[in-house]
Amino acid sequence: MIVQQIFNGLALGMGYALIAVGYSLIFGILRLVNFSHGAIYAFGAEMAMIFIGMRFGITAGIVTAMILTGVLGICIDKLALEPLRKKKSKPIASLITTIGISNIITNLLIVFLGSEKRNFNNIFGDGSIKFGNTVLTHTQIMMCLVSLALMLILMFIVYKTKIGLAMRATQQNSKAAAMMGINVDFVIAFTFFLAGVCATIAGALVGGYYQIVYPNMGFMAGLKAFAAAVLGGIGSLPGALLGGLIVGVSESMAATFLGSTYRDAIAFIILIIVLIVKPNGLFGREGIKKV
């Protein structure tokens, strides 16, 4: 029973981790909590559903959705956030802007697709593997494998490639990075693209897991993923993975032992405890306060 719940939680947590990565990447570079990320995730899931429904084949459908969502991320940055950076606005201005954008995306989805919950076809089939009492569905196993693979690819991009080097440089000091000849705007746009891509894959996986997709799905998932990102130490990729897994497992535990109505509250309780006890999270660097 407990083992079963842990596995369920791990599969779910992988989904959260993928969304959390988006928060982490953007926070790392812009010091901005991107509240529109939940809406981007919902957009990605909806697009994945539409393109898979168009009989391109699953892979082509998801790749198209990924690119489209990534481009949406770039548009958000170029149209709304970059002008604010150029004006050197207060951080609160960007925060409110992202809330506004999330409003726009979610409501446009509702206008064009309707607010009802739509059935999302199970991508990986209905098969399952049994270990004694524990049942692992193919969907769960594939969720873990795909997410892990994506995490590895992301880490490779961030820690081994040239653009990753530029990203880390921008993260440390964007002004100095610009002086070293790094195109900071391009790096930020690329980060938004990566975040959008991860959100789409998360959307397709989680949508396939619950077999349901709707425009407001991003709100709760986004908040929980954010809790995961903070728990792991925002700005850190391994942190996002671990945070996502912890949130996922504790959520499925809470659903079993406290009743399913408490499953949504547990992420926030974790979040508040972490922020009070260790605001930098498990893997976060200690922030230095300059006078």
Place this chain on the structure above:
Amino acid sequence: MNKDAKEGNLMYKFQKITYTYRIYLLLITLILFVILPFVFSNQYFLTIIIKIGVYVCLAMGLNILTGYTGLVSLGHAGFVAIGAYASSILVVRHGFNFFAASLVGMIVAGVIGMILGLPSLRVSGTYLSIITLGFGEIIKMTAMNFTALTNGTLGIKNIPKPGIFGFTLNVTNYGLYYMMLITVILISLFCYLLVKSKTGRALQAIKTDELAATMMGININYYKIIAFVVSAMICAFGGSLYSVLIGYIDPNTFNFDVSTLILSIVILGGMGTLRGMFVGAIILIAFPEVSRFLMEYRFVLYGIILVLMMRFRPQGILGYKSVLPYALSKSVKERVDKLEGNVL
């Protein structure tokens, strides 16, 4: 450059006029609002006006915290919920008078505001916003799950209208409208006095520079908690007012959208101003009503308003800085004059 000077001049004239005649302007506005229900006695119209008044109160509450102290809260719907639930439960189940019940609601919210204020001493900026966001969600979840007290997702129905001396206040006999008007006036007056007081100046000092405020001997922890408590109490009262206006509350009445709506009012009107709250509330609450012809697109437009405001006028519609000379109080003025006389 030239244009700026001209605009500055216009601004100066405008502010000078509004400042000189402020008492007359206030009186005219007040009279207009007192006779308003007799001119437009449409129920629907009055309900919207009362709703705007309720949101003015809520925005005033958040403004103390966000506008003056600089602590951005994304979970004020939680305090609204506490006020609404506490007063409704006491009125419906225990037969309390509305005013006594809302007072209890305010006290409960104040205590919880103090508890929520404690982490604000440890974390700052974005992290604090996120704690408040989590707080709002936890209050909502509690309202959903604590069925014995809150009746869960079914909510509390048939909340009676408040009464004074056997006289029931509702929308039809304008009682609710005048209660809203008096509440708004009292809360505005309270906020005005608070902002002008020593506490208000301390709060603004914290917003401008926390470190410098500490150096000036301001007890930051104390004033931050004060800001949280006052803000929570005002919002709780707004919540109980809302509950009697609508007559029905459930956990989803107080979701994240309400928190962002209150914050949007504060930001649209102009953070750290009192006048802005009125304009922000009128625009954002009346907007969904007057734009019904836009159908579902009006929520999209609402997001676009937020984005455009942040892009082109982040200080809010009425968030201009005063260009008038700083108004000294009478006693201070006398002393300064005396001093200058001595020097000369």
